[in-house]
Amino acid sequence: MNPVNYLYLAALLFTIGAAGVLIRRNAIVVFMCIELMLNACNLAFVAFSRMHGNLDGQIIAFFTMVVAAAEVVVGLAIIVSLFRSRHSASVDDASLMKL
Amino acid sequence: MSATAVHSLWTTAAEVEPFGRIPTPHIEYAQLAPALIVVGAAVLGILVEAFVPRRARYHTQVFLAVVALTAAFAAVVGLAAGGYATTEAQIAAMGAIAVDGPALFLQGTILLASLVAVFTFAERRLDPAAHGNRIDSFAAESAAVPGSDHEKAAVKAGFTTTEVFPLALFAVTGMLVFPAANDLLTLFIALEVFSLPLYLLCAVARRKRLMSQEAAVKYFLLGAFSSAFLLFGIALVYGYAGSVSYARIADVVEGSVRTIDPALADTMGNDALLLIGGAMILVGLLFKVGAVPFHMWTPDVYQGAPTPVTGFMAAATKVAAFGALLRLLYVVLPGLTWDWRPVMWAVAIVTMLGGAIVAITQTDIKRLLAYSSIAHAGFILAGVIAATPEGISSVLFYLLVYSFVTIGAFAVVTLVRDAGGEATHLSKWAGLGRRSPLVAAVFAVFLLSFAGIPLTSGFAGKFAVFKAAADGGAAALVVVGVISSAIAAFFYIRVIVLMFFSEPKPEGPTVAVPSPLTMTAIGVGVAVTLVLGLAPQYFLDLASQAGVFVR
Numbered sequence: 001m002n003p004v005n006y007l008y009l010a011a012l013l014f015t016i017g018a019a020g021v022l023i024r025r026n027a028i029v030v031f032m033c034i035e036l037m038l039n040a041c042n043l044a045f046v047a048f049s050r051m052h053g054n055l056d057g058q059i060i061a062f063f064t065m066v067v068a069a070a071e072v073v074v075g076l077a078i079i080v081s082l083f084r085s086r087h088s089a090s091v092d093d094a095s096l097m098k099l
Numbered sequence: 100m101s102a103t104a105v106h107s108l109w110t111t112a113a114e115v116e117p118f119g120r121i122p123t124p125h126i127e128y129a130q131l132a133p134a135l136i137v138v139g140a141a142v143l144g145i146l147v148e149a150f151v152p153r154r155a156r157y158h159t160q161v162f163l164a165v166v167a168l169t170a171a172f173a174a175v176v177g178l179a180a181g182g183y184a185t186t187e188a189q190i191a192a193m194g195a196i197a198v199d200g201p202a203l204f205l206q207g208t209i210l211l212a213s214l215v216a217v218f219t220f221a222e223r224r225l226d227p228a229a230h231g232n233r234i235d236s237f238a239a240e241s242a243a244v245p246g247s248d249h250e251k252a253a254v255k256a257g258f259t260t261t262e263v264f265p266l267a268l269f270a271v272t273g274m275l276v277f278p279a280a281n282d283l284l285t286l287f288i289a290l291e292v293f294s295l296p297l298y299l300l301c302a303v304a305r306r307k308r309l310m311s312q313e314a315a316v317k318y319f320l321l322g323a324f325s326s327a328f329l330l331f332g333i334a335l336v337y338g339y340a341g342s343v344s345y346a347r348i349a350d351v352v353e354g355s356v357r358t359i360d361p362a363l364a365d366t367m368g369n370d371a372l373l374l375i376g377g378a379m380i381l382v383g384l385l386f387k388v389g390a391v392p393f394h395m396w397t398p399d400v401y402q403g404a405p406t407p408v409t410g411f412m413a414a415a416t417k418v419a420a421f422g423a424l425l426r427l428l429y430v431v432l433p434g435l436t437w438d439w440r441p442v443m444w445a446v447a448i449v450t451m452l453g454g455a456i457v458a459i460t461q462t463d464i465k466r467l468l469a470y471s472s473i474a475h476a477g478f479i480l481a482g483v484i485a486a487t488p489e490g491i492s493s494v495l496f497y498l499l500v501y502s503f504v505t506i507g508a509f510a511v512v513t514l515v516r517d518a519g520g521e522a523t524h525l526s527k528w529a530g531l532g533r534r535s536p537l538v539a540a541v542f543a544v545f546l547l548s549f550a551g552i553p554l555t556s557g558f559a560g561k562f563a564v565f566k567a568a569a570d571g572g573a574a575a576l577v578v579v580g581v582i583s584s585a586i587a588a589f590f591y592i593r594v595i596v597l598m599f600f601s602e603p604k605p606e607g608p609t610v611a612v613p614s615p616l617t618m619t620a621i622g623v624g625v626a627v628t629l630v631l632g633l634a635p636q637y638f639l640d641l642a643s644q645a646g647v648f649v650r
Contacts, residue, residue, distance in 0.1 A: 007338070014331055021324050030320055037327035041334050048338035052362045056343055057334075060284050064330065067291045071323055074295045078302050078319050082312045085245050091320065094313040097399045 006047035013040035027079045027089040031072075038068045127191040130183065130198045132174040133206050134279075138272040140167030144265030153258070160264035161221045167268060168217065171275075172210040179203050179645075188649040194344050195285045197426070200645030202279035204495050205422040209415050212502040213271045215623050216411035218616040219510050220263055225611040226305075226516075232257030236405045236513065237303045245308040260303050266296040267411065274415050278422020283333040283343040283380075286423060290329065290387070293419065294322050297412055304405040306520030314403025321396045322386070329383025335376025339366050345431045346650050352434035377432055377439070384427065387420035390446050390480060391453040394473045398461075401469035406521060409465060410509030413472050414502035421479055421498055425491060428483065430648050436486055443484050447576060450477030451583040459590050464512055464523045467590065468505075471549055474587050475501055481580050482564030485571030492646035493563035496639055500548075500560040500631055507624020508545040510617050514538055515608050522608035528594065530603025535610040539598045541625055548628045550591040551584050556631035563639065 013036060020033030042061045049057025083089045128135065140163050147159050178198065181187060188199035196202075223233040237260040240253035273293025280286040302315030337343050340351040341363050350356045351367060359367070366372060386393040401409045432439060454474030461467040479501075482494040515522050515531065515538070522528070532539035548557035561584065565577045613621075631638055 010334075014327075017327070018324075021320075027316060027320065031323070034320070034323045034327055037324075038330060041327065041330040044331065044334035045337065048334065048341075048366075051338070051366070052341040053360075054341060056284075056341075057337060060333075060337070060343065063284060063288060067288065070291065070295060074298055075319050075323065078298060078312070078315045081242065081302060082316050085309060085312060091316070094316055096310050096313050097402055 003047045003050045006043055010040045010044035010047065013037075013043065025090050025092050027082070027091050030091060031075050031079065035068060035072070038064055038071075124193045126193075127189075127198075130178065130189070130191045131196060132178070133171040133210065134272050134275040136171040136174060137167055137210075137268050137275060140164065141265045141268035141272060144262075144268060148262055148265065156261040157221075157223075157259060160261045161217070164217045164264045164268055165214065168210050168214040168271070172207060172214070175203055175207045175210060179207070184645050185647070188647070190281055190346075190649060194346075195282055196276065196279050197281040197345075197649050198279065199649035200647050201422060201425060201491060201495060204642065204645040205278040205418055205498065206275050208495075208499050208502055209271065209274045209418050212414045212418065212506060213267065213274075213411065215503065215506050215620045216407065216414065217264065217267060218620045219407035219410060219506065219513065220267065222407070222513070222614060222617045224614040225513060225617075226520075230255050230257060232259075234305065235259055236305055236407050237263050238305050238308060241303040263300060263303060263408075266300055269293075270296040270300070270411075271415065274419035277419040278426060280423060280426070281345050283336065283345075283348075286427075287326070287330055287333055290326055290383070290423075293416070294326065294387075297408075297416070298322060300408045300412075301400060301404040304403070307403070310403040311405065312403075314400045317403075318396055318400040325383050325386035325393065328379045328386075332376045332379025332381075332383065335372045336380065337376075339369065339372040339376060341366065345426070348431050349434065349650065352432060354434075373435070374438065377435065378442070380427065381424075381439070381442075384420055384424045385446060387416060388424060388476050388480075389417070389473050390476050391450040391473065392446075394450070394454070394476075397473055398466045398469040401472070402463060402465045402523070406465065406509050406513045409468075410506040413468070413509065414505045417472070417476065417479075417505075418498045418502055421483070421494060425483060425494060426648060429486070429491065430650055433486075440484060440486065443480060444573070444576060447477050447480035447484060448579050450474070450480060451580055452477075452586075455583040455586040455590075458587065461590075462525050464525055464528065464594075465509075467525070467594070468508060468512070471587065471591075472505065474583060475549070477583065478561060478564055478580055481568040481573065481576050484573050484576060485564075485567040487567060487571045488646050489567040489643070490564075490571055491648070492639070492643035493560075493567040495642040495645060496563050496635070497560040499638065499642070500556040500627070503624050503627040504545050504548045504556065507621050507628075508542065508549070510620040510624070511538060511542045511545065513617065514611050514613060516611050517608040525594070525597065527604070527608050529597050529601040530607065531610070532599035534603050534607065538610050541621055543595045543598065544625055544628055546591040546595055548632070550588040552588075554629075554632050556628045556635070559631055559635035559639070 017033045017037035021030050024030050042064050045057035045061045183198050184200040184203045191198050223235045226234050239258045243250035243253050270293045273289045276289035280289050298319040301318050302312050304311035340348040389397045454470050458470035479497050482490050548555035551557040551561040569577045
């Protein structure tokens with residue numbers, strides 16, 4: 001199958017993720033959308049790696065997975081601490097500093 | 100087919116290496132010493148958290164952090180003295196890291212700024228002791244729910260979040276690698292290595308914890324969003340050039356590659372990949388820099404984060420991010436100068452004007468400094484746009500100037516306190532000059548430097564970037580820069596007038612007498628402001644010697 005189709009899929013997933021970040025209001029769901037964007041990047045890397053016939057893209061995909069895992073650790077810790085003190089993970093409720 | 104035939108098939112297949120042998124990596128440990136020292140100390144700091152008794156952790160961690168940052172700075176000076184900034188500049192670690200003038204200059208700046216910032220982290224005399232224990236700016240136990248019995252017990256037991264020191268060291272590691280990154284993968288990893296600890300550091304304030312947690316969530320979600328953009332941009336540029344190495348991408352962009360395979364010929368013809376990818380990488384970097392339209396996180400995060408962390412973040416992150424931006428634009432994309440310059444012009448103009456104009460309406464001193472930092476990002480971008488060697492050296496000099504003034508200014512903010520912690524509302528600063536002339540005078544010096552008044556370092560820095568921009572053919576940008584400097588000077592002077600020429604309120608804040616740690620931070624800020632303002636020539640020469648990228 002033509003690897004370019006995977007690029008279209010990657011761009012579509014990235015767009016869905018970005019739209020989700022902008023639209024959704026629950027911090028956990030926003031965070032999941034960011035993870036979707038990172039996975040779209042992985043798909044693009046692997047597809048380009050196949051097109052160019054070198055391994056760089058696949059290696060970067062592994063690095064991205066590790067970074068995404070580290071980001072989950074940090075992100076969930078922050079979101080859980082926010083949830084425990086406010087009993088809400090809504091990003092709209094967190095507005096102490098609005099002008 | 101016989102078993103041996105199958106076996107030989109299998110063994111032959113295993114020996115086929117379609118992508119060639121992977122060579123053993125050759126790592127130049129000496130050239131990478133600054134980052135290695137700091138990351139080693141950060142790992143040791145984690146072990147200290149695990150094994151050293153709670154009572155001794157604070158002193159151990161402070162000692163470790165100070166020693167590591169000093170040693171790393173000595174390593175940077177040693178490398179620079181060994182000529183790595185000029186004649187010996189090279190690419191180390193299998194093409195991943197550049198050891199050259201801008202990298203070493205910025206690493207030195209980051210290390211000194213972080214050292215001063217660590218002093219403000221370690222300050223424990225601003226608040227009166229609680230239950231006989233000295234307390235710092237960080238939560239007794241950040242996992243405890245604010246206002247809960249758990250938190251009260253932690254405060255009573257005298258716990259402190261000493262993890263901030265290793266976290267800061269990890270962040271510094273990422274910042275050291277970020278401006279030196281010589282391929283896009285290293286760029287991304289360094290970005291994450293310095294961002295993740297910063298998200299956590301934002302969340303651990305002792306006072307106003309809800310605001311601190313809110314700032315951390317905002318910073319985290321927006322930061323992760325922007326790094327996803329950066330990563331997709333990297334994917335597209337990798338798709339365009341078939342490599343993530345800066346030198347290789349630059350060759351492909353300029354069309355000077357020797358061997359072109361069919362796949363590369365196919366993707367090279369597709370400029371959309373390069374332009375969209377490059378734009379998305381720039382979005383990620385401009386977010387870290389805090390340039391308009393990617394600045395929305397800056398005021399909230401600067402206001403909510405513990406003030407020592409704000410100072411550290413404002414200074415060191417900006418240095419690292421501008422270093423990476425310079426290298427990307429000057430090393431990877433010089434072939435696209437005519438494409439990125441108009442875009443950066445627009446970004447610089449809206450950043451300068453936007454930061455300066457919105458700052459006028461602010462009533463919180465930390466938010467005011469946040470918008471001022473946005474305006475300063477615009478001034479530095481003017482130097483970046485010059486696209487000349489003077490552009491590089493002026494940006495290096497400006498970053499040196501800006502980082503120490505910023506840390507000093509935020510250190511002064513930690514001193515002005517009332518019952519609820521820091522008194523950051525501007526109305527409470529009225530008459531501070533009558534009550535505490537020295538602190539107000541020092542803050543006035545920092546504000547004058549931000550405003551770029553002659554005889555302060557801010558003037559020397561602004562003059563350098565505007566001169567470089569004008570010589571580089573961006574004279575209109577300089578006009579906008581001067582106008583927004585004038586607008587910015589208005590609100591800096593307004594704070595000075597508020598401090599010195601209005602009556603102090605009877606229930607106004609008190610000014611804490613800090614330990615030598617914060618005094619050092621503020622003193623270094625004042626010294627740098629005056630020395631670089633009165634005699635900038637030596638440092639300008641240093642910056643211009645360091646202003647050549649290796650490729």
